[in-house]
Amino acid sequence: MSLKLVFFPFAGRALPARLAFVIGNVPFVDERVPFDKWDSSDKDAFPAGSLPVLHITDDITGATTLVLSESQAIYRYAGHRAGLYPSGPTEIGRVEEVLKLVDDVFSSTDPIGLMRTFHLQGDALSSARKEFVAKTIPTFISRIEKLLVGPYTTGSTISISDVTLFCIVRLLMSGNLDHVPVDVLEAYPRCRGVCEGVFARPEVMAYFAKYPNEVNGA
Numbered sequence: 001m002s003l004k005l006v007f008f009p010f011a012g013r014a015l016p017a018r019l020a021f022v023i024g025n026v027p028f029v030d031e032r033v034p035f036d037k038w039d040s041s042d043k044d045a046f047p048a049g050s051l052p053v054l055h056i057t058d059d060i061t062g063a064t065t066l067v068l069s070e071s072q073a074i075y076r077y078a079g080h081r082a083g084l085y086p087s088g089p090t091e092i093g094r095v096e097e098v099l100k101l102v103d104d105v106f107s108s109t110d111p112i113g114l115m116r117t118f119h120l121q122g123d124a125l126s127s128a129r130k131e132f133v134a135k136t137i138p139t140f141i142s143r144i145e146k147l148l149v150g151p152y153t154t155g156s157t158i159s160i161s162d163v164t165l166f167c168i169v170r171l172l173m174s175g176n177l178d179h180v181p182v183d184v185l186e187a188y189p190r191c192r193g194v195c196e197g198v199f200a201r202p203e204v205m206a207y208f209a210k211y212p213n214e215v216n217g218a
């Protein structure tokens with residue numbers, strides 16, 4: 001099977017899958033579509049009219065086996081291929097719970113998810129980000145904090161939920177998000193510990209040496 005992950009030339013919704021493949025030493029084509037090329041492309045050629053998309057091709061026949069369009073599905077597929085998806089029901093349950101909660105931090109509407117703040121400006125941005133810090137983080141990150149066994153989600157073995165958590169923790173602590181202070185995760189040492197564990201892996205460090213602009217998950 002050959003894998004091609006198509007996304008834009010930034011971290012965003014592709015970083016967890018890129019890192020999963022890197023950590024699992026799974027070869028993949030990391031196609032990065034320039035914005036001007038995307039703007040002029042036929043969106044109907046993409047299942048959801050958006051990116052990321054993961055193409056899986058049979059090496060022998062050259063036939064397309066699967067085209068995945070949703071980042072959450074892509075993370076799970078990447079986790080399986082990379083050996084980052086657990087096999088036991090207890091661990092699966094816990095990893096899925098953390099995956100869902102990380103996604104809630106991004107896209108939940110009640111309280112406000114980070115994605116909804118990205119296109120705001122001025123007072124609207126300030127008030128949405130303040131709500132995000134005051135409500136969303138305590139609601140979802142504190143739940144994740146309680147679930148983590150440590151040093152990773154299920155204990156000593158890294159899982160795909162650790163990779164997605166790493167990406168959001170780096171972004172939240174980056175200082176790149178207006179109105180989100182860099183110490184916003186001070187009260188969540190286990191979440192920060194997962195982040196440190198993922199970041200310390202040689203293959204992850206090598207990835208960020210190649211793509212330094214993605215190191216803060218943006």
Ligand SMILES: N[C@@H](CCC(=O)N[C@@H](CS)C(=O)NCC(=O)O)C(=O)O
Binds near residue numbers: 048070
């Ligand atoms: N639900 C989709 C959302 C994908 C999405 O919104 N992708 C954005 C980039 S992060 C995109 O393709 N934007 C360009 C466009 O919609 O034209 C997923 O999770 O994969």
